[in-house]
Amino acid sequence: MNTNFEELKTYIERQTALGTAISMLHWDNETLAPKEAIKNTSGIIGILSGEYYHAAVNDRVMELLDLLLEGKEQETLDWKEKAIVHTMAKDIDIIKKIPAKEYMEFQELTSEAASIWAKAKQTNDFSSYLPTLDKIIQTLKRFAKYRVKPGQSSYDMMLNDYEEGFTTKELDIFFGKIRETVVPLLKKQKEKQPVNKAYNERYYAKDKQAEFGRFLAEYVGFDFQRGVLAESEHPFTMEFHNHDVRITTHYLENNLESSIFSIIHEAGHGLYEMGVQDALTLTPVGHGTSMGMHESQSRFFENMLGRSRSFWVPIWDRLQNTFQESLADVTLDQFIAGINKAEPDFIRTESDELTYSLHIMVRYELERMIFNNELETKDLPAAWNEKYQEYLGITPPTDTLGVLQDLHWSGGSFGYFPSYAIGNAVAAQLYHYMDQKLPMEKLLEEGNIAPIREFLRENVHQWGMTKTTNEMLMEITGEPLNVEYYITYLTKKYGE
Amino acid sequence: MNTNFEELKTYIERQTALGTAISMLHWDNETLAPKEAIKNTSGIIGILSGEYYHAAVNDRVMELLDLLLEGKEQETLDWKEKAIVHTMAKDIDIIKKIPAKEYMEFQELTSEAASIWAKAKQTNDFSSYLPTLDKIIQTLKRFAKYRVKPGQSSYDMMLNDYEEGFTTKELDIFFGKIRETVVPLLKKQKEKQPVNKAYNERYYAKDKQAEFGRFLAEYVGFDFQRGVLAESEHPFTMEFHNHDVRITTHYLENNLESSIFSIIHEAGHGLYEMGVQDALTLTPVGHGTSMGMHESQSRFFENMLGRSRSFWVPIWDRLQNTFQESLADVTLDQFIAGINKAEPDFIRTESDELTYSLHIMVRYELERMIFNNELETKDLPAAWNEKYQEYLGITPPTDTLGVLQDLHWSGGSFGYFPSYAIGNAVAAQLYHYMDQKLPMEKLLEEGNIAPIREFLRENVHQWGMTKTTNEMLMEITGEPLNVEYYITYLTKKYGE
Secondary structure, eight states: OOHHHHHHHHHHHHHHHHHHHHHHHHHHHHHTOOGGGHHHHHHHHHHHHHHHHHHHSOHHHHHHHHHHHSHHHHHTSOHHHHHHHHHHHHHHHHHTTSOHHHHHHHHHHHHHHHHHHHHHHHHTOHHHHHHHHHHHHHHHHHHHHHHOOTTOOHHHHHHHHHSTTOOHHHHHHHHHHHHHHHHHHHHHHHHSOOOOOGGGGSOOOHHHHHHHHHHHHHHHTOOTTSEEEEEOSSOOEEEEETTEEEEEEOOBTTBHHHHHHHHHHHHHHHHHHHHSOTTTTTSTTOSOSOHHHHHHHHHIIIIIITTSHHHHTTTHHHHHHHTHHHHTTOOHHHHHHHHTOOOOOSOGGGOOHHHHHHHHHHHHHHHHHHHTTSSOGGGHHHHHHHHHHHHHSOOOSSSTTTTTSOSGGGGTOOSOTHHHHHHHHHHHHHHHHHHHHSOHHHHHHTTOOHHHHHHHHHHTGGGTTSSOHHHHHHHHHSSSOOTHHHHHHHHHHHHO | OOHHHHHHHHHHHHHHHHHHHHHHHHHHHHHTOOGGGHHHHHHHHHHHHHHHHHHHSOHHHHHHHHHHHSHHHHHTSOHHHHHHHHHHHHHHHHHTTSOHHHHHHHHHHHHHHHHHHHHHHHHTOHHHHHHHHHHHHHHHHHHHHHHOOTTOOHHHHHHHHHSTTOOHHHHHHHHHHHHHHHHHHHHHHHHSOOOOOGGGGSOOOHHHHHHHHHHHHHHHTOOTTSEEEEEOSSOOEEEEETTEEEEEEOOBTTBHHHHHHHHHHHHHHHHHHHHSOTTTTTSTTOSOSOHHHHHHHHHIIIIIITTSHHHHTTTHHHHHHHTHHHHTTOOHHHHHHHHTOOOOOSOGGGOOHHHHHHHHHHHHHHHHHHHTTSSOGGGHHHHHHHHHHHHHSOOOSSSTTTTTSOSGGGGTOOSOTHHHHHHHHHHHHHHHHHHHHSOHHHHHHTTOOHHHHHHHHHHTGGGTTSSOHHHHHHHHHSSSOOTHHHHHHHHHHHHO
C-alpha cells in the first residue's frame, strides 16, 4: 500500500463527492426543480464548483501527483491506481489554467443557461437566448487562450477534450468520406418508392409510452435497481456512480419513435456506466473513456440493434398490443421500413442513420467558424439555416426546429458533437467484429440480448477510463478506429 | 457595511451551498433514487457532511463571530445581520462539540438508515432495523455527553434543539393538561352514535388523488412555480430556499383521507418556507423558527382549516366529481363527520385531532425512557405496544402499524415529536386570535384563503428565525404559548 496514494484517495473522495453533488443539482434542474428555483440554485452550483475547483487544484494534491508520477513510486501502484494518477494529473492540468473565480462563474452561467435555452426553444425566441449563448462562447474563447498550446487552434483543443487525438485535420477527412458516401445514397433514396410512415404520427398516450419505454429499457438490460428513467426537455444520461445511473426521455403524443429510440439510445449510455467495475466507480477513471466511445454504445443499441428487424421480432406483438388503436393496421415490416426511412428532416435526435452525420457536420462546421472568429453568435441562426439548405436541402421554418434544438451549447459543450459521428463509426466497427464472434441476428430474434451486452461489458464497459477508445478497438477488432466499417454499413443498408 | 460581516457572508454561502447539496441528496434518496444506490450515496453524504462541518467549525468563522458579537461591532449590524450572527454562533456551538469524524459517520449512518427503516416497515421486520436504530441511539447518547450542560438531562438537551426553552418539566405539565382533557372526551365519543365512514375505504385511483392533491395544494396557496409535490414512503417537507420548497405524500388506493390531509399538512409547512423573505433565505436564519412553530403551520392548515365544514363548502363538488363512483352517495355533512371522527387507531399521521396528542405522548415517554437509560432499544416494540394499550386502549397487531410507522428515529430525530403537540397548541392560539381579526369562516366558505395565508405570512412566515415562537405569539396574541386555547378548542369540538 502506497501511503501517498492512500492520502490522495481522501482528496479523490472529496472531489468525487462535490462533483456528485453538483451533478445531482443539475439532474434535479433538468427533471424536477420548480421554474423559479433556478437563480438561487445556480448560485449554489457556482459556489460548489468553487469547492470542487479547490479540492482539485490544491497544492497538496499536485504535490502527491508529482510524487506518484515518478518512476519508483509508479512501480508500487497497480494498473487502476496508475490510471487514476494519470487521469487526475491530466484533469487538473486543464482546470488549473482557468482562474477559480472564472471557473465558478462559468458553472453558474451554464446552470442558468439551461433554463434560458429551454424557454427560448419553447417560445422560438433566439434573441432571448443570444446574450447568454454569446457570454458562454466569449468565456470559452477566453478559457481557450489560457489553455491552448503553441500552434494549436482553440477548436482543436476543445475537440481533444471530448475525443483525445482528434483534430479538425482528422475530422475533415472523416467527414469528407462520410459526405462522399451519404450524398449519393440520399439521392438514391429519393428515387425509391416512398415509405409511408403516417402511423408514427397517430395518437400514442403518454402513460402507455412510458410503460413501454420502461419495458424496453429493461429489455436491453437497463437495471432499475441501479437506475432511473425520468422526463426532461431533451433526453440525456447522467451517472452518479455505477449503482445510480439516470436516463431521461420526452414523450410526444404524436410521435411514437421519439421516446422509443431516445430510450434505447440513453439506455446504451446507461449500460456503459452501470458496467463500470466497482473498483473504478467514484474515482477519476470511473466513467466511460471518451464521448466517442460513449456515443458508440448508445448508437450501437439505438441503431445497430434497435433499428434491425431481428430486434423487433420478439417484441413487435407487445408494441402492437400496447397501442392497439394506432398500430392495428401496421405490420412488422412496415414498422421496420418506417424506423429506417431515410429522409432529410430538421431534428438531429429524430433523424435517420443516413442523414444523421450531416446534422453533425453542420454543427461541426459552425463551431469551427465560431472559434476561428469567422462567425458571430448573433449570426448563428442564419448560418445554421444556410448549412441545412446546403447539406440536407431543407431550411428550418423556425429556430426551435433549427439552431435552438440542442441543449449542448447552453452547457458550454462545444467540440462535443463530432463525438456522435465518431460513435457511429466505432459502433459499426464493433458490430462488424461482434457479428463474427456472436450469432447476432439469432440472439436478437430470440430476445436474448444478454450475450451481446455482456460482450460489451467485458470488453468495453468494465474498464472505465483505464483504456482509451483506440486501445479497446485494437484489443477487440485488431485495428484502431477505421471509418470504412461505417461507410460499408451505410452503403449496404441504404444502397440495396 | 461591516467588513467582518461581509467576510462572514462568504463562509455562510459555502455552508449553505453544502447544506443544500446534502439536503438534495436526501430528497433524492427519499423520492427517486434506485434501491441499490444508497450505500455509495450515503458515503458521499458522509463526506459532504465533513465539508459542511469544516465550513462551519472553522477558526476564521469563529473569530469573525466573536468579533461581531462584541458591543461595538454589533451596533453596525442591522436586525437581520444580528440574528444571523447569533444563530450561527449558537449552531456552531452545538456542532463543534462533536468530533468531525463522528459527525460525518452519523450523517452517513442516518442516510443509510432511511432505507433500512423503509424496508423493515414494508416487511414488518423490526429485527432487521434494530442494529441500525440502536447504533443511532448509542451515537446520540454519546453526542449528548459531549454537549449536555451540568445538571441538564440528555433528553432535555435534545428537546431544546427542536423547541427552545421546552424541557420535560414544561412538557409534563403540558401533556398532563391534554391528557386530562382528552381521556374524558374520548370516553364521551364512544357513547355517541358511531360515525360511518366506510366510504373512505372505497377505491380512489392514484392518478385522480394526485390530480386532486395538486389542486388542493394550490388551493391553499402552495406555489408550483416555487415548489414540487412528489411521492415518498412517509410524507415530508424539504426546502432548499424560498424559491424551491418540496412536499411529498403517499397515495393509498383505499384511503382517500390519507393523501388529502397529508398534502394540506405538508403544504402548511411549505407555505411557511415559501413565505420567508428573500433577504433571509439561504442564510442561517432563512427557515422556520422552530419545529413547534413549523408544526403549528402545518396543523393549522390540516386541522383548523382543512377539517372545518367551511373549508369544504366551495370544493366539495370538485372532490365528489373527481371520485364519482366512490363518493356519489356521500353528502358533505357525512364527509365532514367522517374526517372529524375521533376513534383510537394505530397510525399517528392518519389519526384524528382528539387522539393525536396521545400518539405523541407515547413517543415522548418512550424517548425519555431511552435517554434516561430506562429502556433498551430491543425492548421498544413491546414498550410501544404497552403504551398504546394504556393510552389508546388498542394494541398494534404488527410493528409496521406500531413502532416502525414513523421515519423520525431513523434520521436521528429524537426530541422532535413533542413539537407536533406544541404545534397544535400554537395553532389553536393563533386561530383563536385570527378569528377575532378576520372573518375566518366566511373567507373559507368563499374559497378565499389568501387573507388567512397573508396574515400568517406577514406575522410569522416572513420572519424566518429572526423571531422566536414566543416572541411572535406575544406580538400576535399578546401572550406567550398558552395550552388553554387548545384545550378549549378540543373541548368545544369534541365535547358538544
